[in-house]
Amino acid sequence: MGLSQTYKMKTPAIELNHVSVSYLHNRRGIYSVKDFILKGGMFSPFEYKSVLKNIDLTVYKGESLGILGRNGEGKSTLLRTIAGIITPVSGTCKVHVEISPVLALGAGLELELTGIENIKIYSALSGNYDKKTIASVIDQVAHFSELSMEQLQMPTKMYSTGMLARLAFSSVVNAQPDLMMIDEVLAVGDKGFQEKCKRRIYEIKQSGATILFVSHNPDEIIEICDRGICIENGEISYDGTSEEASQHYLKLFN
Template identity: 35%
Template sequence: MAKPVIEVRNLGIEFYRSRRRRMSLREMVLKRQNSAPSETFWALRNISFDVARGEAVGLVGGNGSGKSTLLRMIAGVMLPDEGHAKVRGRVAPLIELTGGFLGELTARENVYLAAGLHGLTKEQIDARFDEIVDFAGPQVQAGMDMPFRHFSSGMQVRIAFALITTLDQPVVLVDEVLAVGDRAFREKCYERMENMLSGGKTLFLVSHSEHDLRRFAERGLYLASGQLKSDGPIDEVIAQYNADADADAAS
């Protein structure tokens, strides 16, 4: 039997409820205790599941349920306190898309820098450059040689999405990014995502949009208070989440 492309076992991560303040020099000299609360909570705990190669999974849950935290742990940008999240294959992370772009560099320089960090050679980036810019649209194309910080937020997202979705990584992690941009650009994003899935890529999608979840995912995972409450067909998982949300609202 083939090993899962994403393997999560007994995953847990613990956070402080408030950030500890730094002690002043006077407090350190007098050895006063830090008065900031040190209480912790488990943002996620006892999370276990597998995702098979080519599977499309949607992650469902309310705000604060741990969805984005789980995605970041799968991406490897956060480390667990318990258990592990293992990915067999390279990852294309559609998470905080513009986070790796530098404002003082031009958009062109950022494309080469970000793509290089994802393992592409200069020759490979050269071959894909026109495709990336064409997808991002004429406004972006006209501004490729100006500092990235001068781009509007919409233009920044366009070039970042265009870049990440041209990568060859077999695993795609998506955190709400399909909700950005105008209607025409969103439809281009939808089509690009569908093409990626038809090409056999594995998708792990976090979204509050039932439309997006049903369009792209066949299976759903439902997180509630940091626990995995349900794992099954996406329609059934969404129905359970909505029923729980209605019950909470009525109580």
């Protein structure tokens, strides 16, 4: 992390070159073999629907990029492509930093298991699996989320939405990722916790990490990010400072 200051000057962290992503979509609402036969989907039940079109994007180390756009325009897909979860159909996606999991609300929480077990599994699956690290992760998550040990030992199905958000957010931000991807998580949780999360994100930003932040709230984008992009119809329609991008985004609704 000490080198981050030197690197901060325009070393690319993420380079997307003409990236297009398509989803294999069911053409006629065929979701079962029955429909497959009855609706005559024998020949081509699936079609490719393009979600991201020819995206060119370079994010530099230490930059914090806000991603704005209406629902279903490809914001989450963009994050997943960068995280390597989705393979683009064309173009190249190069990531030069260590990737953290995409932080989305309640992602991967197993509702039957307790909070602690979930933290354990989540931490292990994202690459921290030795016993000591896991124990310290549990401590940090407990501390940050302000959930009591008693609550952490309950199955997560008994949690309220706000508690789930606390758990999900805490289990990712306690790590020191080089690249942090946040997908609309600040919407829930009470005011106090939201502020705490923002402070934490700000700390991570200060440490030189690259941040990708998806939100519907332009104020949050302005607060946290330096640069903002707008995604419309799978294309980047605006790229500029976070204030400008937010204004552009708000115009979409007028």
